[in-house]
Amino acid sequence: MSASSPDGLRVARAAGVARGKRLSFVFDGVPVLAYEGESVAAALLAAGQRVLRTTPVTNAPRGVFCGMGVCYDCLVAIDGELSRRACVTLVTEGMQVQTQLGFGATP
Numbered sequence: 001m002s003a004s005s006p007d008g009l010r011v012a013r014a015a016g017v018a019r020g021k022r023l024s025f026v027f028d029g030v031p032v033l034a035y036e037g038e039s040v041a042a043a044l045l046a047a048g049q050r051v052l053r054t055t056p057v058t059n060a061p062r063g064v065f066c067g068m069g070v071c072y073d074c075l076v077a078i079d080g081e082l083s084r085r086a087c088v089t090l091v092t093e094g095m096q097v098q099t100q101l102g103f104g105a106t107p
C-alpha cells in the first residue's frame, strides 16, 4: 500500500468537493486512512492496495473488477466474517479487514 500522501491515490480536492469525516480501519494488520462514505474497496484502492483475495484453485490474485457488487472478485473478511464484498461495504472506524485466501482462509 502507498502511504506517501494522506489522501493516497484519491483525486485532488477541488472547490466544492467535500469528503466525509476522516477515520481509519485495519487491512491485514496495517492501518488505512478512509473517509466516511467510502467503500472498503475505494479506501483500499486509494491506499494502493490492488489484491483483495486469491482464487480457491490456483491462488490467482483478484481485486476490484466491477466495483458495483456483481462480480464477487473483491471478497474480503471483515470483522471475522468471510466473503464480504469490499465494493459495497462502507468503511467504519476500526473495522478489521483481511485478504481472503481461497474459500475462506485469511493470512
Ligand code: FES
Residues within 6 Å of the ligand: 063, 064, 065, 066, 067, 068, 069, 070, 071, 072, 073, 074, 075, 085, 086, 087, 088
Ligand atoms: S468488485 Fe465486483 S462485486 Fe465487488
